Amino acid sequence: MTAPLIEVDDLSVFAGSTVIVDRASFSLAPGSRTGLIGESGSGKTITALAMLGLLPDGLRATGTVTLNGQDLLSRPERDLVALRGSAMSMIFQEPMTALNPVMRIGRQIAEPLRMHQDMSRPDAFALAVELLGSVGIDEPERRARSFPHELSGGQRQRAMIAMALSCGPDLVVADEPTTALDVTIQAQVLRVLRDQIVANDAALLLITHDLPVVASVAEDVIVLKDGAIVEQGPATEIFSSPAHAYTRKLLDAVPPMSRSVGVPPKHVPATPGEPIVEMRDVRKTYRLRHRKLRDPDHVIHAVDGVSLDVLKGETLGIVGESGSGKSTLARIMLGLIRPTSGQVMVEGIDVTARKNLRPVREIAQIVFQDPMGSLDPRMLVRDVVAEPLRALGIAGDHRARVAELLAAVSLPADTGDRYPHEFSGGQRQRIAIARALAPGPDLLIADEPVSALDMSVQTITLDLLDQLKADFDLTMVFISHDLSVVHEISDRVLVMQQGRVVETGPVGNVFASPQQRYTRDLLAAIPRLDGSFLGPAA
C-alpha cells in the first residue's frame, strides 16, 4: 500500500465547548477519490475547512492533519499560505458568491499561478485561458475577460474547477460542487471534475449530501453523522452492504429512480376526473429594461403558450430546469402573477380577474421552496397557520382548526406556541403545508417543496404529502427540477423547457419511453447509485 497523501488523525473541531467534529480519523491515498457524505449539519464542510486551515473565526481544531509528512494544524499560517492553492485547493458550492464579482475570471484563475509559480501576468493569463479551455468552456479567451455574472452557473463552476486545479494540487476538496446546478449541467460539471482530477493525478475529497453523485465520482466513502465518522470504505461495498444504521437510512432515502433504471412509478393515473384547472394558451412575457443588440425583441418569454388541464384528484408533476417557467406557471395558476395573455380558470372561476382573488385562494393554495424565507419569523406558528383563515374571513374556531392541521402534518401539539426558527427545515415545511391547508383548498400547488431538505427528510415529506392528498381529498400540482422526486409523487408529468411544454403524459410512459430528446437528456443526467451515469473516466 502506498503512503497516504493526507492523514487526518483524531481531528476535532470545537465552537466554544460545542463539539462540531468529533475525533475524525481517515486518510486519502495519492490520486484517490473519496466522498464525504452526511446530512446537513453533520460537520462535512467544517472537517474540510479544518484540513485547509480555513476554519471560521471562533472555531478551534485539535488532532493532526498530516500532508506529505508535515502536520498542518501545528504549522504557522505562513506555511499554510504556501500550501493552499498549490498543494491543496478547494472548490466551493455556490460559484456566484465564491467568485469575486468585480474581478475578471481570467485574473482570478491566474492569481494562484502568479503567487505560487511566480508567473508573469501575461503567462499566467495565457495559462488561465488554456485551463478554461480544458474544463470545456467555449471561447476561453473571451470568457477569461468576462466577469462572473456574465457566465452561466455551469460555466462559473467550471471556472472554479480550473482555478482549483491551476497549480496542479495533490489534493482538491470539492464542497457540494454541483448542488446549485441543474441536473443536465450537474452531469457535465461532474464529468469535467472527475476527468480533470484524473488527468492531474490529484486526490479528490468530494463533500456532498447526494449519494448518487458520490457513487458516480468517488471510489471510497466516508460517512459522517453529527461530526463523527460512522463508517468508511470502498463505495461499492458501503452502498451494497452498509454496516451502520445511519448509512442504511441515507441509502433508503435515495429515490428509487436513482437506484436503478426502469423502476415503475408509485402512482398510475386513476380514471380522469373533471378538470379543476384549465389553462389555455397562457403567455407571460417580461420586457427587458435594457435593449441588447443580441436580443432583437427585448422580451423574455417566461411562459410561452401553455395549455393544460389539471384533473380532479390527480397529482400533476411539472419538471424543468431553472428558467423553464415552471414557477411562473404555478404563480399564474394561483393569480399571483397575471399572465400577459391567455385564459386561466380554476373550478370555473377566472383567476386573472382581480375580484376573484378571494374565492380562488379558498380553492387553491401554495407551498414554497424555502420554508425559512416563506414563514414570518416574528409570528407564532399558531398565527402563521391561522392567518389564511383570518385573511379570507373564514368563520369558526380557529384555534381548534390550527390544532387539527398541526396534527395532520404530524407536528406536536405545542408547536403553535413557538416561533418558526425553533424548528428544523423539514418541520418548517410541515408548518407551511399546514398553513396552505388551513382554508380547506381543493388544489395544493407545491413549488419545489422538498428541494431545500435533506434526502431522508425529502422522503418523509413526500410521504406526508401523499397522505394529506388522500385525507383532505386534494388535487396536487407538484413542481420540481428533480425528476426522481417527481417520479415518486406524480400520476402525470409535464416537462417544460424555455416556457413551453415539451412533453406530457402518465409518469410511467414519459419516464420509461420519453418521446422528446430534451426529456431523454434530462433522464440520462440523473446520477445513479450504481455510479454508471458518467461513464468511464477519459
Next chain:
Amino acid sequence: MYVIRRVGVFAFSVFAASVLVFTVMSILPGDPAQVMLGTQATPEAVDALRTELGLDRPLPVQYLEWASGAVRGDLGTSPFSGQDITPQIIDRLQVTIPLAVMAMALTVLISFPLGVYAAARHRRFGDNVVSIVSQLGLAVPAFWAGLLLVTVFAVGYRWFPASGFPGWDVSVFQSLKSLFLPAVSLAIVQSAIITRYVRSAVLETLREDYIRTARSKGLTRSAALWRHGLRNAAIPVLTILGLQFAALTAGTVVIESVFVLPGLGKMLLDGITRRDLPLVQGGAFTIAVLILGLNLAVDLTYRLIDPRVSEQ
C-alpha cells in the same frame, strides 16, 4: 445606454432644482423692493422699484427669464450691489470648491485606513480605540473644532492663518495654508461618519464567500482583503461619500463664516441677511448643480468599480 440614461436623470434633476429654488425664493415673505428701499420708503417708490426689477410680472414669466439666463450662464444682476451675479459666484467657487475637495480628500485619507484597520482588528483593542475616537468626532460640531484648531495651530503655534484668504493669484501655497484648518474642521465630522461606514463595509466583505476562496488559493488574510475585499467594500462606501459630500458642502456655509473665507457659503449668508434674493437664488442653484453633478460622477464611477451596474 446607462450613461445616457443617467445624464438624462441629471438634466431633469437640474431642471427640478431650478424650479424649486426659484419657487421657494419667490414665495418667501419679505418684499425685496421694500427691503432695499428701507422702511421709510413710500409705497409708490416701492412699486416703481418692483416694476423696475420685474417683480410685478407673473411668476412663470419671471422664471423663464431667469432660467433662460441661467442656461447661458447669466444668473442676473444683484439689485443690491448692481453687479453681475455669475462672476461673483465663480469668484467664490474658487474658495469653496478647493475647500470642499480638500476636506473630502482629508476625509478619505483619514477614514479609509482607520475603517479598514478597525475591521481587520474586529472586536480587538484597535477596533475599540477607533470606535471611541469616531464617537468623539461625531460629537464635535465643525465650527467648534474650527475654533479649537485656530486656538492651537493659528494663535498658539502660528503655523496657519486664523482667518482670511490671500487669493490664488497672490500665493498658491499661502492660499492652501489658509484653507487647511477649515478643511480639517470639516473633515473631522465627515471622517467619523465615513470611518464607520468603511469599517462595516469591510467587515461585511470579509464574510463573503470569495474572501474564503481567495484564502483557499493561498492569499493571506490581508492579501485577500486588499486584492478582493477593498474594491467590493468601496461600492457601498461610494454611495455614502456622495451623500456626505453634499452635507459637507452645506457645512462650508458655517465654516467659511468662522474662518472669514470669501466662499460661496459666506456669500449666501451675506445675501440672505441683505435679502439679496437674486444672489441667494443664484448661489443656491449653483450648489444644487454642484451636488447633482457630484452624484452623477459617483454613479458613473460605479460602473468603473462594479461591472454589474450597467446590466441592472
